Amino acid sequence: MPIHLLAPEVASQIAAGEVIERPASVVKELIENALDAGTRTITVATLEAGRRLIEVADDGCGIPSDELALAVSRHATSKLARAEDLFRISTLGFRGEALASIGSISRMTLVSRVAGAQAGARIRVEGGREGKVSTTGAPVGTSVRVEDLFYNVPARYKFLKSDVTERRAVDALVTRYALAYPQVRFKLTEGKNITLQTSGDGDRRAILAALYGVETARQLLEIQAQDDSSPDPSQSLKLTGYVSPTALTRSNRRDITFFVNGRWVQDTPLTSALIQAYHTLLMVGRYPLAVIFLEIPPQEVDVNVHPAKAEVRFRNQDRVFGFVQRAVRRGLLAYAPVPQVTPALWGSQAESTRQVSLDWSLAHDEPRPGPQVQPAGNASSPPAAPAAPINGEALPASRVPLLRLIGQIGATYLVSEGPDGLYLIDQHAAHERVLFEKLMAQHEMRQIPSQALLSPVVVQLPPAAAGLLKTQLSVIAHLGFEVEDFGSNSFQVRSMPGLFAGSDPALALRAVVEDFEEDETPLQNEIEKKLAARVCKRLAVKAGQVLSPEEQHALLIDLEKCDSPRTCPHGRPTMIHLSVEMLERQFGRKGAR
Ligand code: ADP
Ligand code: MG
Numbered sequence: 275m276p277i278h279l280l281a282p283e284v285a286s287q288i289a290a291g292e293v294i295e296r297p298a299s300v301v302k303e304l305i306e307n308a309l310d311a312g313t314r315t316i317t318v319a320t321l322e323a324g325r326r327l328i329e330v331a332d333d334g335c336g337i338p339s340d341e342l343a344l345a346v347s348r349h350a351t352s353k354l355a356r357a358e359d360l361f362r363i364s365t366l367g368f369r370g371e372a373l374a375s376i377g378s379i380s381r382m383t384l385v386s387r388v389a390g391a392q393a394g395a396r397i398r399v400e401g402g403r404e405g406k407v408s409t410t411g412a413p414v415g416t417s418v419r420v421e422d423l424f425y426n427v428p429a430r431y432k433f434l435k436s437d438v439t440e441r442r443a444v445d446a447l448v449t450r451y452a453l454a455y456p457q458v459r460f461k462l463t464e465g466k467n468i469t470l471q472t473s474g475d476g477d478r479r480a481i482l483a484a485l486y487g488v489e490t491a492r493q494l495l496e497i498q499a500q501d502d503s504s505p506d507p508s509q510s511l512k513l514t515g516y517v518s519p520t521a522l523t524r525s526n527r528r529d530i531t532f533f534v535n536g537r538w539v540q541d542t543p544l545t546s547a548l549i550q551a552y553h554t555l556l557m558v559g560r561y562p563l564a565v566i567f568l569e570i571p572p573q574e575v576d577v578n579v580h581p582a583k584a585e586v587r588f589r590n591q592d593r594v595f596g597f598v599q600r601a602v603r604r605g606l607l608a609y610a611p612v613p614q615v616t617p618a619l620w621g622s623q624a625e626s627t628r629q630v631s632l633d634w635s636l637a638h639d640e641p642r643p644g645p646q647v648q649p650a651g652n653a654s655s656p657p658a659a660p661a662a663p664i665n666g667e668a669l670p671a672s673r674v675p676l677l678r679l680i681g682q683i684g685a686t687y688l689v690s691e692g693p694d695g696l697y698l699i700d701q702h703a704a705h706e707r708v709l710f711e712k713l714m715a716q717h718e719m720r721q722i723p724s725q726a727l728l729s730p731v732v733v734q735l736p737p738a739a740a741g742l743l744k745t746q747l748s749v750i751a752h753l754g755f756e757v758e759d760f761g762s763n764s765f766q767v768r769s770m771p772g773l774f775a776g777s778d779p780a781l782a783l784r785a786v787v788e789d790f791e792e793d794e795t796p797l798q799n800e801i802e803k804k805l806a807a808r809v810c811k812r813l814a815v816k817a818g819q820v821l822s823p824e825e826q827h828a829l830l831i832d833l834e835k836c837d838s839p840r841t842c843p844h845g846r847p848t849m850i851h852l853s854v855e856m857l858e859r860q861f862g863r864k865g866a867r
Contacts, residue, residue, distance in 0.1 A: 287378055290378045293375045294423075296440060302401055304330035304420075311365050317463075318460075322464070324440060324441075324444055337416060339394075352368075363572055364572055366583070381400045382419065384417075385410060385417050386415070387415040395412075438745050443743070445737045452470060453478060454533045456481060465751075467765070486634055489784075494518055495605060495609045498514050513567070516564065523563075530545050531776055533565075535568070537586070557846075573799070574589045576589070677690040677834065683819075684818075693855060699829075700849065701815055704829055706814040709813065711837060717753065717806070731779045735765065743786060746787070752802055754773075755767065757783065767783065772857070774809070832844075
């Protein structure tokens with residue numbers, strides 16, 4: 275094929291593809307426009323997760339009728355004049371591409387009126403073809419109606435995910451903007467359902483509750499910091515936000531949100547700076563939750579890196595990263611001082627997650643391989659080989675020996691004696707394992723005894739979580755939960771597995787959706803197992819909970835009966851074994867140390 279210029283529609287569809295990937299991208303561009311227009315209220319209405327309709331209305335400054343046609347053309351913007359301006363951008367938009375892009379891949383109607391104008395004006399763009407501007411009645415502000423997204427780009431349409439997923443993306447986006455702009459009133463609806471409504475009174479906690487649920491929001495730590503290392507005050511960096519205490523974690527980075535100068539940025543190395551701040555405070559594979567707002571002098575940030583403006587670069591990256599890391603670290607320590615552990619005999623990394631790990635390098639010359647348990651019943655095979663990392667199945671004897679209960683310490687660990695030394699048992703991890711095996715055993719027999727609640731409980735969930743739970747109702751029904759969608763993001767729990775009798779149904783429901791990965795295995799059985807493990811974790815006794823001697827004893831017996839008693843269903847050790855052999859070495863009774 276000889277080289278030729280692309281037809282304008284083709285070129286504009288290609289360009290649109292960079293900006294608009296899914297309904298949430300349309301919502302993002304329109305919200306940004308509304309915010310740039312100084313709006314106090316933004317309403318977002320969707321139908322069919324935005325495939326059928328997305329309508330975003332604001333009460334901002336509006337567009338004069340004689341500029342309407344220009345507004346929907348490519349590279350037309352009121353926010354930037356010269357190339358130099360690119361490096362002092364204080365608006366969210368500047369590329370002049372969004373409206374043109376949206377118009378080229380949908381049927382878009384834009385109605386706008388500026389204050390003082392007699393009437394509003396209206397323009398329609400269908401698949402890139404602009405109609406005439408007409409006069410119409412309208413309130414001051416702008417409303418953009420986007421129908422049949424990707425109707426003329428079937429290839430793109432096919433890449434859209436399920437309604438639930440697309441809706442979640444929209445919910446997540448609107449909620450995040452609501453958080454970043456608490457002075458603006460946001461309302462998001464899908465059909466007749468209101469999925470988010472904020473008051474615009476500046477209170478971020480209330481919006482955090484909508485995003486994460488009340489319980490989680492309550493625990494988040496508020497942080498604030500300013501970096502004045504530069505003599506020029508206009509060069510200072512500011513940070514505000516919320517971070518999770520070390521006890522509150524997620525299995526992925528999805529709940530880490532950064533805003534830079536009011537712009538949501540994703541896939542940013544800033545995330546690593548934040549995770550660094552938690553260094554040694556979280557278990558491997560666990561991540562904090564955080565919502566961080568950074569204010570950085572505009573000339574220090576390059577926002578023109580990515581067509582969707584989802585990435586930014588910093589002129590002095592080290593300064594920004596270092597600042598974020600110190601600010602978060604300091605905030606964490608201020609709220610929860612990390613216990614200063616003197617490198618004592620056990621060299622334990624006393625972490626606030628209450629994980630204890632033995633420093634095996636003290637007992638052996640090998641590098642410390644992490645928390646370990648020795649295979650039970652091998653007292654006769656000295657020297658105690660540095661056991662394989664604890665993992666029930668991997669050990670020769672996966673069963674635990676008969677244990678004699680000594681008592682509970684720190685309201686967290688059970689101390690017991692076995693034939694071969696001392697066993698410290700993490701009561702939470704152990705109970706988690708016990709519940710999980712019981713539930714899965716009943717599940718395999720296809721008879722999980724379900725127990726009706728005396729009075730059904732209604733549980734309210736954040737919109738995203740509610741959307742997710744709806745897709746999992748049949749799965750949890752298999753696990754013995756009778757739950758009904760009650761509308762407006764609430765659910766009625768009628769019965770629970772008998773195993774959890776007396777537990778809080780709300781905790782169980784939240785556990786189902788917590789940490790749910792979008793791409794979790796499609797295998798029903800695997801999903802059920804994962805959900806079961808999550809629920810068991812939530813409902814197991816907690817660290818810090820005093821247990822009666824009878825309860826301690828029962829837990830020990832139950833654990834002995836488990837098939838894989840040495841780890842919790844999430845792979846954490848349930849116990850640490852201090853063999854007589856090892857105690858003798860440590861006390862210098864045996865071997866040369
Ligand atoms: P950009 O936001 O990058 O300038 P857009 O294509 O999103 O490009 O919008 C083009 C122009 O239309 C904007 O520069 C602005 O002047 C005007 N505009 C778009 N949306 C609104 C709105 N909601 N209120 C007022 N003006 C708007
Ligand atoms: Mg824009």
